[in-house]
Amino acid sequence: MSHGICSWSIAVKLNLVVLLLFVTSFSSCINDRVAEFALTTKEESDLNEENRKELVEEEEHLDSEDLEVFSPTNQWKTVLPGQAIPAGLHVQLNLQTGEKLAKLPDNNNEKSDVKDTPKSKRLGPIDIDPSSFTRQELKRALAKVKESMKTDDTLEQKAHQEDVRKRFRPIEKLKEEFRELNLQLETDFDIMFKLISKLNSSASTLEEKIAALYDLEYYVHQVDNAKDLLYLGGLQLLINGLNSTEPLVKEYTSFVLGAALSSNPRVQVAAIEGGALQKLLVTLATDQPLAVKKKALFALSSMLRHFPYAQQRFLKLGGLQVLRNLCSEKGMETLHIRVVTLLYDLIVEKLLLTHDNDTQTREITQQYSQVNLVPAIVEQGWCTIISNLLQMPEHDTREKVLKTVHVLLASCRDSYTGDHDLGHTLNLLRQEYEDLAAEEQKEGDEDGYFKELLSSINSIAQQLK
Template sequence: MCQFLLGHGNTMTSQALLLSRMAPLGMLLVLLMASCFTFCLSHQNLEFALTNPEKSSSKETERKQTTAEEELDPAVLEVFHPTHEWQALQPGQAVPAGSHVRLNLQTGTREVKLHDEDKLQNKLKGSKKGRRLDINTNTYTSQDLKGALAKLKEGAATGHAEKDKARQAEVKRLFRPIEELKKDFEELNVVIETDMQIMVRLINKFNSSSSSLEEKIAALFDLEYYVHQMDNAQDLLSFGGLQVVIHGLNSTEPLVKEYAAFVLGAAFSSNPKVQVEAIEGGALQKLLVVLATEQPLTVKKKALFALCSLLRHFPYAQQQFLKLGGLQILRSLVRAEGTEVLAVRVVTLLYDLATEKMFAEEEAELTQETPSEKLQQYRQVHLLPGLREQGWCEITARLLALPEHDAREKVLQTLGALLATCRDHYRQDPQLRRALASLQAEYQALAALELQDGEAEGYFRELLGSVNSLLAELR
């Protein structure tokens, strides 16, 4: 319609140009008609306009939405699959809903990753007690969160306290107080005794004149079991029980002497307080008397056991032992027939006493401290000169003839400890050289057998090393 009107308008204009050559009256009429036509064109209906602004804007919006939908269509664009780490998002890539997108201000690129909440939920799926906790940080302040955390800790502490109370209640249910047990046992005619009460009863049984020999021996046998404990042995002093047992060494019954010495040896062992009380109570003198007189071998074994327990790590007792002629008594004990077992124990005791003093001196030299009272006491123990004077150099050498390897080991150790004192005597003793040479040949063969069995550091190899060391010192 618009094109038709414009075409018609062009025709009228041409006619006006033709009439312009006509008369002036006709010219005026033509101009009037052209003005009316122009006025009509300027006031025609909007539906005949070339464009409609509202319809044009609506079509443009629909075109943009269509274009956006086409851009977001995953069939058209490449879909980016984010992970829990930040990754750069390329132009034209689409991301799944719920992804976390940010703009990296340093590089100007967009980055995307999965929400940490998804990772947390995946972890909580494997936990039976895991629950998601959503906190709106815009709603809760830091003080609110601190208060909630404090309440959480208080709840945990309360839970622990409740568990402790429950455990204590369970223990109380399973175990009853000693007083209640005593009452129950009294009703059953059963008496509960402490170790102290038992030892008092045993001492009274042993010391009673109305007790038979069997009852006294049984009392000493049971008492030895209790005094192995250091506290019990010290408790024995508190009611005079130790002195009663020491007096038992004077008994005319060999069994009483044997078991009394047995109890004393157990009580003396590594218990300085009891050792001191024993020295003051005359135990050392009584033990030496038992060893010096005619007694059964079993009695002397137990007496020697008690003597060794009393002397070890007690330099004051060692001084008294030397003053009372202890080395002479032991020499007579070793030379008696049928006392080879006692001889090995005596040699072991002498080795222990010699090395104790040596270690104490070495420790003092290393620390360079002021000599302690114990070290000063050790320095007053002149054991090695006494051994040389009493003929222990020869006695120890003759003990190499013992057939047991364990006994030979103890003798070899003692020979090494006495080497500084007895070196001249050993060099002038051809019998000792022959004995060492014989042992060397024997242990070389036994060590070779050990080596064949895959034992590079066997027992006989160690004995062979001790023999070789002594032979080298005596050259």
């Protein structure tokens, strides 16, 4: 009996030992599971106070850190602070040390996918899951991007400034260069002063004077420069140059004078007061080369146009007779049409002002009323002289003569009616221009040049009937 009790006692003790061992083992397993659970879920929970302070300190130094991407392997590997973790990795966090570990998944398919994917693609922004990054890591990345953009903008701005420095000079340098240029620049007034001084110098050669006159003609075309010519005494010097015995001096002096007088009333008045009209008429009336008379006629035309007082003086000084003799002089045929053109312009100029009732032109109209140019033309036999020029072969010359005949038709009717040569010439011209106008019409030109000449011839012939 005692032996049985002892056996039962021993059995109970053994069971208690086994139970105690089981409980101890179970408790250890439970603790291990809790620790494992803590390690796998801590990544998604809030950090402890110590880790929070560490992260705050890291955020304060964002500007000095570089964002890197964690490169995983098959073994657990420490994730350094500031490194971004790609998606799909196993991650563990040691709560005591704060160390973060990560490695590739154990699954063969996943491992194969990661290895087969190129590194540039694994680490690219497209394949990285944003949930794999902590809030602090994203802040660091954003700060780094902003800093990079700021650095790029600064570099681009510096490059642009350097490019501008290379392509353009500083404003101070430009101002200095302009000051130097201004010291060397000469105004038209200064140049004209030098040219006139050279003309007036007895030491100047004939070639130098001709060159000075040639250059001076370029400047006096401008109205203001022509007025400065008066101030410098150049106008009277030119007028006196018409008395030169050198044909070239007379030619170029007349050329410059005509340019200065053209459409410049102030210079016209000063020239006629200085005796230019008389000297030009003497040049045209005396034996001079064609080139000299051509330029003298140009200067005379510039003085008379739009200047009724000069036209009155021209008639009183016998200027119309001088031109008449010029038209009969041998070797001066090229000047005939120039003379006729001048007379036509002066006649039309007066007619246009006579029909203008503007109060501002009444005084000028009164001045023109004292210019009896057309009666003088009729009296001196210009009607026949002009009509005889229709025999010239040039179409342009015929056009100008026909226009002059037309404006003088009323005053020269008696001379033209009894002029059989004029009638014969008009018939020949009509036949010629009828053929030319027909050819124009065939070419599709309904209102051509020759048709206008034909119309002018028919109009004159009709009025003479």
